[in-house]
Amino acid sequence: MSRFLYLDNAATTKTAPEVLEAMLPYFTEKFGNPSSVYQFAAENKTVVDEMRKIIAESLGAKSKEIYFTAGGSEADNWALKATAEAYQAKGRHIITTKIEHHAILHTAEYLERQGYEVTYLDVDEDGKVDLEELKAAIRPDTILISVMYANNEIGTVEPIREIGEIAHEHGILFHTDAVQAYGHLPINVDECYIDMLSASGHKLNGPKGIGFLYIRTGVKIRSFIHGGAQERKRRAGTENVPGIVGMGAAVKRAFDTMEERTAREKEVRDYLIRRVENEIPYCRLNGHRTDRLPNNANFSFQFIEGESLLIRLDMKGICASSGSACTSGSLDPSHVLLAIGLPHEIAHGSLRLTINEEISKEDVDYVVDSLKEIVEGLRNMSPLYEDFVKKQEKNV
Template sequence: MAQILFVPYIFILLRKGSDKMKYDKKLVYLDYGASTPMNKEVFKEIEPYFYTFYGNPSSVSSFSERSKMAIFNARERIAKAINCQRNEIYFTSGGTESDNWAIKGIALKNRDKGNHIITTSIEHPAVLNTCKYLEELGFKITYVPVDKYGIVNLEYIKNAITESTILVSIMFANNEVGSIQPIKEIGEVCRQKNIIFHTDAVQAAGHIPIDVEKMNIDMLSMSAHKFYGPKGIGILYIKRGIKIDNFVHGGHQERGRRAGTENTPGIVGLGKALELCNSNIIEESNRTKYLRDKLAKEILEIPGTEINGPDYERRLPGNLNICFNGIDAEILLMSLDLKGICASAGSACSAGSIRPSHVLSAMGISPEKCKSSLRFSLGEGISEEDIDYTISTLKEIIGSIRTT
């Protein structure tokens, strides 16, 4: 019970019954790193598969053929977006399942070749907790450190490799500070050593270009709700020829590798969402960077503020992690929320924990500064007017807190 944070829940209870009033006010959603709204074009495309073309794609009827073809087309879209073959795409329930499958599947299938896995200290809990589970089974895990910017040193990875290393799993971009790792170079090292390389690209997919061939990626995880698709659907890219244990057992769906009736609406939505994002990925990235940089510039004019993480060119275009020294992040979050501004104090998967962020801690940031840090993550729905409103509101709230 000591690990539960009660303040936010008390706040929610006090606010109960005022939801209509709250959302009648201006809403500025700066938590795109946690989840994104579904694109209207995506929703329009998937809607028929809920009530018109609802046939099971594994059935042999002509009616079910429509669902089967929709899945086929979604694979084509995804394969084109990341430059792979369609039969290298496997659908899952989301990023967490994809990460679990990649790591456990490779570990269990290749235990006769070795029992050593390399990852980093700033991975998502879906990777870190999977690795901890494997440690209990006798696998050896090396958690490579990162620098003060949240970026791994390639030499550390090279030095960590042993004769028993069977997998390197390193996230493409961090969910809290947005640091983009040297993925192509890491993949190159793994190829030279004949080691499988997996990357958790949940935060990167749909926001920065990904080419699995050019970047030497063997396996890749993504989740649709991070790029304007539906929740509950993701993929694991598995390069042809890689041997991996099944994670979900049952029927023969997904060419015998992942059992369970296919989530046709979700699959259609993922394919459409990724296609839409990739169609204007550079333009949207530049627009988001401009707004992110403006937000950062104005916030840094507030005394006692500093940026956590790398410079702007080495981080996700919509990510900004700021330390408001001396101010409790939870109180600041609540105050912003009352003004209709949504942000976060770290990973959405760690909400409710009073422990300092493991990402910020791994970067050498003190517990006090960790508890004073907020993540703002921008996306398609954010305008310059929203940024102006956020800046003026932040200055008002911080001024009020520091004068009381």
């Protein structure tokens, strides 16, 4: 392998050196349990509170509204299950979308088995929620709307402020899974009427195994993990101090560099999209062309199978994906691509490339040149493509 390029940053990111450096002392010299009463441990409680403040300020929230979790999936589960339990006397109806991460979809399916009703909103061909359809789905017994901030597969950014405003006007709680968006887009929970928000450290150059749930003051959801009195009695378990320190450092880094970093990523992303669309026939850009995450490009290539494409890219030292890392073992096409209207045979030929600030246009040139070669090779092996070419030649 002559070259290695990592273009799967939606799946996870490498921990930044300064983040790791901040974390290391809390594995060794500063290992105290923040819940203990002596000074050695109390210093760690102070550090945890400092990290909580950094995160709160990044959202325009209060420190007491940030609750640390083991990651985005736990935060999503907590938001849906605890809201359902706490507000069941008001109603048992929840609204979400067909393109959510499986941490939301599978939790919603679990709640349906417990007697709750869930409406799964359609999206348009770009992956956007229709606000009128959302309004029409609201019922007197609706207790929660959960819509992701930006899609993890196709990168489309949803009209979160408008959705939050609709929820607020109807007195319905609004949760957003911001795992892909947080640290990549500016977010203000008050401006967007967000009552709960999920985020994860490893999507923004922080460590794995740490995340948080923002819970607006006044939202009456209960503990998700029972045991001790940590996290103001709402999330039991000894605090992951190294992880919390790492998350705080990653958040500070992400927001300090956001403007310059995302501008560079957009430039490289758009260069990638232009080259692919101009040089590889029978391909489609998935997701909204402009309202998308700065580092995301998702394509479908006709007449090929995505897994074969990924294997051949890997042989050239290029790490990519066909969709969510959480469903990488599935033979089914992406539920997101099916939801935006792609037929199965095209959805199966999808490729997600997610860059970071280190990826250059020269790197993109290598990726696109490799991709052109691979797609051509796979199509030459495809009887479907051969039949298609013959039909095209007959019609000339």
